Amino acid sequence: MTRQTAWIESLSPWPEEFGLGRIRALLAELGEPQRAYRAIHVVGTNGKSTATRRAAAFLRREGLSVGAYTSPHVSGWSERIQVDGEDADFEVAVERVRPAAERFAATQFEAVTAAALAEFQAAEVDVAVVEAGLGGRFDATNVLDAPIVALTNVSLDHTDVLGESREQIADEKLAVVPAGATVVLGESEWETRARERGAARVVHASDIGRAAAEQLLGRELAGEVAIDLPGRLDFSGNDVFAGAHNAAGVEWLVARLPRDDYVICAAMLAEKDAGSMLSTLASRGNSFVATQTDNERTLAAEQLAQLAREFFADVESVPDATNALDRARERARPDGAVLVTGSLYLLRDLYGRLETVR
Secondary structure, eight states: OOHHHHHHHHSOSSOSSOOSHHHHHHHHHTTOGGGSSEEEEEEOSSSHHHHHHHHHHHHHHTTOOEEEEOOSOSSOGGGGEEETTEEOOHHHHHHHHHHHHHHTTOOHHHHHHHHHHHHHHHTTOSEEEEEOSSSSTTSTTTTOOOSEEEEOOOOSOSHHHHOSSHHHHHHHHHTTOOTTOEEEESSGGGHHHHHHTTOSEEEEOSSHHHHHHHHHHTSOOOSOOOOOOTTSSEEETTEEEEEOOSHHHHHHHHTTOSOSOEEEEEEOBTTSOHHHHHHHHGGGOSEEEEOOOSSTTBOOHHHHHHHHTTTOSEEEEOOSHHHHHHHHHHHHTTTOEEEEEEOHHHHHHHHHHOSOOO
16 A cells, blocks of 8 residues: 555544535645636436546547546545546645645545645646535535536435435535536436526436536537446446445446346445345345445444345355355356445455456
8 A cells, every 4th residue: 555545544534524614725725726627516326426437538538638536436546536537646646735634634535635636737637527425515526616517316315414305415415506507417306406506507418427528518429438437337247246335326226237136245334225225136136145344334244134134035144245255156156146236335345355356
């Protein structure tokens, strides 16, 4: 592990109090790098990283220099900060902001966000496509004054922080909309709220990344782009590796699976609606291997197994993620398939330990 990565991992991922004071002070110290380029701000419950990378790829195809910031990562920290489709030098990007970040006691996400925004300025990008981390109103990315804001969708997630209804959560996410912005919506029901926030134009789209790029460019885009986003929907032979960290994400995933006889290997965070997720996953297999992640918020493997027994005929608890994957593969032999899903932290743990997951 490099020196700067070790420092980033030593920081608290959660602030003692949510607010924009630290990130604004940090960016002011760095010379307001977020004002050096146009930006697309991507918020929503699910699909943000995909929309971010797709928008960046379309803009890059059209000849622009583009930065893309996503979270969380699966393959490594450098995955979060890309310039023109390539991972930035994470060590250099973090080193650039570390002294100021330490002075202002920045959180982990604030420090990485500042590193990304400063990296984009150093690379002289034309546009940055930036994914919000949690919500929007008090998210560290809410410093952009972006002319284009994309809201992928709204589901009940992080209700302890964002609100207990979809309407409350939508308000938190749409709080990033600056007056006069164009808002791209994946769900039409939020148009009134977007306009109340000051949106001058609202566009409805199923392909959020394409639509966001089109709105920035002011014209329609033909053709397609390819993106590589680890752990979102990776196929390895018959096996599938796909993080789905809430009920809506699991519903999206199962609709795209080609078979219904998977051995499912999963880990989930304690605050998630595990029952709904397990119920939906049970439509794609009868065998379940429960595991856990290195994250402190993980649901213990045996607790997850107990919940899973209501929905699956065959359940096993294997706390170590690598051993759990091995066990799922044993169960699937000779002609079956494994689905690894649930928390993206599980995909991160596995991709970090195994040279060839995909």
